[in-house]
Amino acid sequence: MPPDKHPYLFLLVFFVMALGFAVGPLLLAMLWAKMFSPAKPGEMKNATYECGLESKGDAWVAFKSEYYLYGILFLIFDVETIFLLPFCVAFTGLSVGAVLAMLVFVLLLVEGLAWAWVKGVLTWK
Amino acid sequence: METLEQTLARAAVAAPGAQLSVVKNDSPCAQHSLLVDVEHAYAVAKFLRDDPQLRLDYCSNVTGVDFLDAELSEKVKVKKVVDGVEKEVEEVKKTKRAGYLEAVYHLYSMALKHGPVILRQRTPGRADPVKVTSLTPLWRSCEFQEREVFDLYGVLFDGHPDLRRILMWDGFKDYPMRKDYAEPDDYEYEPTPHDEVLEKAKAHLPKAEVKA
Amino acid sequence: MDDGLRNELSKQGVVVVKLEELYNWGRKNSVWPLSFGLACCAIEMMAASMARYDLARFGAEVFRPSPRQADLMIVAGTVTKKMAPQVVRLYNQMPEPKYVIAMGACAISGGPFKQGYNVLKGIDRYIPVDVHIPGCPPRPEALIHAFMTLQRKIDAQKLTGPDRARHLNADLPSEFPVPLFGEHDLVPSKNPNVWRPAVVVR
Amino acid sequence: MDGTQFMTFHDLAYDAGKTDFQRKAEVIGVGREGELLEVAMGPQHPSTHGVFRMDVVLDGETVVKLKPVFGYLHRNHEKIAENTSYLGSMPYTDRLDYFCSLTNNWAYALAVEKLAGLQVPERAEYIRLITAELTRVLNHTCLAGFLLQDMGALGTPLMYAFREREKILDLFESLTGARMMCNYMRFGGCRCDLPAGWLAEARKVVAEYPKFLDEFDALLSGNEILMARTQGVGKLSAELAINAGITGPMLRASGVDYDLRKVDNYGIYSRYPFRVPLGDHGDVYDRYMIRMLEMRESLKILEPALKDIPEGPVVDPKAKLRGFRPKPGEAYGRIETPKGELGFYLISDGSPNPYRYRVRPPSLINLTILEDMCLGQTVADAVITLGSVDIVLGEVDR
Numbered sequence: 001m002p003p004d005k006h007p008y009l010f011l012l013v014f015f016v017m018a019l020g021f022a023v024g025p026l027l028l029a030m031l032w033a034k035m036f037s038p039a040k041p042g043e044m045k046n047a048t049y050e051c052g053l054e055s056k057g058d059a060w061v062a063f064k065s066e067y068y069l070y071g072i073l074f075l076i077f078d079v080e081t082i083f084l085l086p087f088c089v090a091f092t093g094l095s096v097g098a099v100l101a102m103l104v105f106v107l108l109l110v111e112g113l114a115w116a117w118v119k120g121v122l123t124w125k
Numbered sequence: 126m127e128t129l130e131q132t133l134a135r136a137a138v139a140a141p142g143a144q145l146s147v148v149k150n151d152s153p154c155a156q157h158s159l160l161v162d163v164e165h166a167y168a169v170a171k172f173l174r175d176d177p178q179l180r181l182d183y184c185s186n187v188t189g190v191d192f193l194d195a196e197l198s199e200k201v202k203v204k205k206v207v208d209g210v211e212k213e214v215e216e217v218k219k220t221k222r223a224g225y226l227e228a229v230y231h232l233y234s235m236a237l238k239h240g241p242v243i244l245r246q247r248t249p250g251r252a253d254p255v256k257v258t259s260l261t262p263l264w265r266s267c268e269f270q271e272r273e274v275f276d277l278y279g280v281l282f283d284g285h286p287d288l289r290r291i292l293m294w295d296g297f298k299d300y301p302m303r304k305d306y307a308e309p310d311d312y313e314y315e316p317t318p319h320d321e322v323l324e325k326a327k328a329h330l331p332k333a334e335v336k337a
Numbered sequence: 338m339d340d341g342l343r344n345e346l347s348k349q350g351v352v353v354v355k356l357e358e359l360y361n362w363g364r365k366n367s368v369w370p371l372s373f374g375l376a377c378c379a380i381e382m383m384a385a386s387m388a389r390y391d392l393a394r395f396g397a398e399v400f401r402p403s404p405r406q407a408d409l410m411i412v413a414g415t416v417t418k419k420m421a422p423q424v425v426r427l428y429n430q431m432p433e434p435k436y437v438i439a440m441g442a443c444a445i446s447g448g449p450f451k452q453g454y455n456v457l458k459g460i461d462r463y464i465p466v467d468v469h470i471p472g473c474p475p476r477p478e479a480l481i482h483a484f485m486t487l488q489r490k491i492d493a494q495k496l497t498g499p500d501r502a503r504h505l506n507a508d509l510p511s512e513f514p515v516p517l518f519g520e521h522d523l524v525p526s527k528n529p530n531v532w533r534p535a536v537v538v539r
Numbered sequence: 540m541d542g543t544q545f546m547t548f549h550d551l552a553y554d555a556g557k558t559d560f561q562r563k564a565e566v567i568g569v570g571r572e573g574e575l576l577e578v579a580m581g582p583q584h585p586s587t588h589g590v591f592r593m594d595v596v597l598d599g600e601t602v603v604k605l606k607p608v609f610g611y612l613h614r615n616h617e618k619i620a621e622n623t624s625y626l627g628s629m630p631y632t633d634r635l636d637y638f639c640s641l642t643n644n645w646a647y648a649l650a651v652e653k654l655a656g657l658q659v660p661e662r663a664e665y666i667r668l669i670t671a672e673l674t675r676v677l678n679h680t681c682l683a684g685f686l687l688q689d690m691g692a693l694g695t696p697l698m699y700a701f702r703e704r705e706k707i708l709d710l711f712e713s714l715t716g717a718r719m720m721c722n723y724m725r726f727g728g729c730r731c732d733l734p735a736g737w738l739a740e741a742r743k744v745v746a747e748y749p750k751f752l753d754e755f756d757a758l759l760s761g762n763e764i765l766m767a768r769t770q771g772v773g774k775l776s777a778e779l780a781i782n783a784g785i786t787g788p789m790l791r792a793s794g795v796d797y798d799l800r801k802v803d804n805y806g807i808y809s810r811y812p813f814r815v816p817l818g819d820h821g822d823v824y825d826r827y828m829i830r831m832l833e834m835r836e837s838l839k840i841l842e843p844a845l846k847d848i849p850e851g852p853v854v855d856p857k858a859k860l861r862g863f864r865p866k867p868g869e870a871y872g873r874i875e876t877p878k879g880e881l882g883f884y885l886i887s888d889g890s891p892n893p894y895r896y897r898v899r900p901p902s903l904i905n906l907t908i909l910e911d912m913c914l915g916q917t918v919a920d921a922v923i924t925l926g927s928v929d930i931v932l933g934e935v936d937r
Binding site: 292293294295296297298299301306308 | 455458519
Binding site: 182186268 | 609615655656779781786865866867871882886895897903906
């Protein structure tokens with residue numbers, strides 16, 4: 001690849017190819033749906049599915065707070081992995097200080113989880 | 126285990142005023158049953174369950190039985206003068222018996238591990254509403270089975286905590302297990318119609334097509 | 338493009354196929370059944386999807402609990418009158434293209450329980466059935482034979498033209514009325530435009 | 540679950556005066572933070588082993604109220620039996636509890652033999668014992684597979700269980716001609732004799748089975764997740780079990796020693812010493828362990844029985860099959876099927892058709908206290924508790 005081209009050009013090509021690879025079949029499917037198979041919505045087909053029965057009462061019910069707390073605790077690890085990704089790709093070339101810094105970050109989050117666990121948030125009431 | 130007659134005697138003492146009688150069962154296994162009237166059924170059943178000698182703490186089976194108005198014919202030996210000679214002649218005597226519905230309870234004892242004591246409750250007639258005392262407060266195993274007898278035979282159990290239909294859908298009107306239940310006419314053509322299917326076919330198809 | 342040339346090409350590794358064949362080939366090898374066991378036939382259906390009779394060879398071992406992700410309903414067992422509205426509603430809630438296998442004598446015509454007062458005499462009174470498998474219960478091999486019949490049926494479906502596949506045909510209904518609970522029987526007791534009994538003319 | 544006291548139906552039932560069954564959530568005393576969500580774990584649901592419906596009222600994850608609804612597979616077996624001959628109802632008994640068709644046949648044959656006073660030759664008694672114990676092993680293996688499937692182990696234990704089930708089904712197929720619907724027993728014996736080589740094949744299957752049970756035990760019984768999820772779930776006290784007419788492994792898991800094979804002594808069970816395992820907590824783990832131990836006891840019965848089965852006629856030569864008319868009378872026969880006590884109550888009026896034909900379904904009656912076991916627990920535990928009850932809808936709805 002000629003050196004004078006912008007060094008990150010290949011990243012752009014990768015991105016476009018990936019996008020095309022993902023979105024292409026979707027577009028084809030949508031084209032097929034519009035062209036060949038007609039939409040046949042029905043009032044029964046769109047009804048909420050409840051094991052074959054008509055669902056009485058609506059599902060918009062004020063949920064208990066435990067669900068929310070579970071969601072937040074999951075979020076800790078979700079966000080943590082995003083930050084760990086670039087680190088674990090390059091940590092062989094990094095100095096010990098960087099490893100220590102990342103360790104502090106991880107331990108902070110684990111300490112948060114430990115506190116929640118001890119407080120009894122995880123046991124379902 | 127004591128015989129049914131002794132149980133009957135002790136039950137009569139425990140539940141004063143109960144009309145108790147033994148219903149004979151002449152099949153080889155000889156499981157005779159105890160007929161009790163509807164008003165005193167609860168008291169007699171409570172005695173059967175709590176009596177230290179019987180301890181029938183397990184009600185295994187509750188069954189509904191439907192007896193139509195029947196015409197019993199029994200052979201009776203009658204002395205009759207036949208052409209001047211005194212002779213024993215068998216005569217068939219017809220007795221009319223009004224129909225009734227029955228709830229039969231098979232009681233066992235898990236503590237003393239002894240055999241079935243069968244308790245029967247008969248309803249006076251077959252015309253709705255027919256009422257019988259529910260024994261669910263004594264044995265919880267009767268709950269679903271009594272609901273089933275109500276659902277399929279139409280016998281009302283008073284004292285039952287939750288008497289609803291259990292097997293048929295709630296809007297169903299008649300009681301399907303009764304002997305005189307007529308099924309809805311669900312006609313489907315049969316290539317070779319025969320006896321009652323033929324009658325149904327005649328009702329459904331024009332004359333030309335139905336050739337027996 | 339006659340067959341001789343096509344065989345020649347396929348020997349060289351070039352596969353020539355019509356769009357219709359490709360479309361049907363893709364769909365027939367990934368038929369996802371709805372896990373809808375009613376009675377004894379459901380046990381044979383499970384035995385067919387287990388290690389010994391292995392339904393996975395036909396791409397159908399994924400039993401989806403919800404009708405939204407299933408495209409084949411195996412009616413395995415006796416359909417009672419109390420269950421019939423639920424069966425029809427589940428069928429309606431399945432996305433097109435959808436197929437029905439009536440497994441066992443009970444689903445086809447009421448089977449041994451035909452004289453029952455609470456038994457629907459066959460599921461083809463309310464929903465169109467694609468493959469019937471006789472048997473009580475049909476052996477797992479019979480269920481696999483039904484799958485092969487269904488796959489042949491999918492293979493023969495047309496994309497365009499008057500008799501194209503039902504899900505591609507705008508005016509063919511994909512929903513059927515759900516029967517209601519009457520006082521003595523289901524109301525209506527059968528769906529006339531779906532149920533056409535064989536009329537024998539003497 | 541500290542702080543939540545709940546009044547089960549048990550206390551209400553004894554207060555005979557109160558007929559109002561609708562209990563309010565307050566009685567349950569569960570903290571009312573979010574609103575109650577009413578959902579139907581309906582006829583078509585992966586956890587309900589067939590078409591069984593539970594109307595569940597949930598407070599978050601906790602079950603506040605649970606109403607079972609039956610009838611989706613009510614195939615009118617008893618009405619049809621009243622219009623067919625005694626022999627004609629035998630194939631229908633296979634379709635009652637379609638996992639254990641041979642024990643259903645035996646229960647019906649026993650009831651009719653009681654009604655008509657028939658004798659059964661020695662070899663037929665042995666064949667009945669062998670096929671019944673094989674059915675018990677088959678049913679408990681399948682149950683372990685389904686219980687683990689309810690717990691979330693999708694497929695794998697069920698694959699193992701069905702692999703063993705196929706071996707036993709091959710035995711039944713070579714003996715009776717059908718895998719599941721055997722229709723094998725007759726009044727006064729069995730339909731046909733053992734085919735050649737069947738005994739050797741059965742001995743081989745029975746000899747290999749303990750190895751599979753050890754593998755299953757090693758994988759499952761000590762499993763940390765299984766113990767955590769099932770211990771303390773769905774507890775059932777002994778006197779509530781007796782009063783609610785619970786029979787079978789569920790009853791013995793609550794510690795009540797009541798096994799019809801020992802109590803009624805039908806067949807030739809008295810010749811083979813076998814122990815009856817009893818649980819002490821009455822929770823789902825006990826029921827699972829009871830079934831695993833019962834399989835080992837059944838194998839201990841099968842080994843000697845397969846060795847000393849005598850030669851001789853398979854059916855009582857005097858028993859008439861075609862024009863079978865028992866004398867008027869009634870009889871109630873019951874046996875210990877893998878689900879519990881299956882009873883047949885027959886009333887005959889001398890005609891070839893029974894006047895009244897009643898099946899005592901163990902699965903339906905074992906569900907009486909499903910609500911008591913699931914109250915105050917999470918929905919996932921309710922699914923496991925239902926799985927441990929081991930119901931088959933053909934028998935529940937008949």
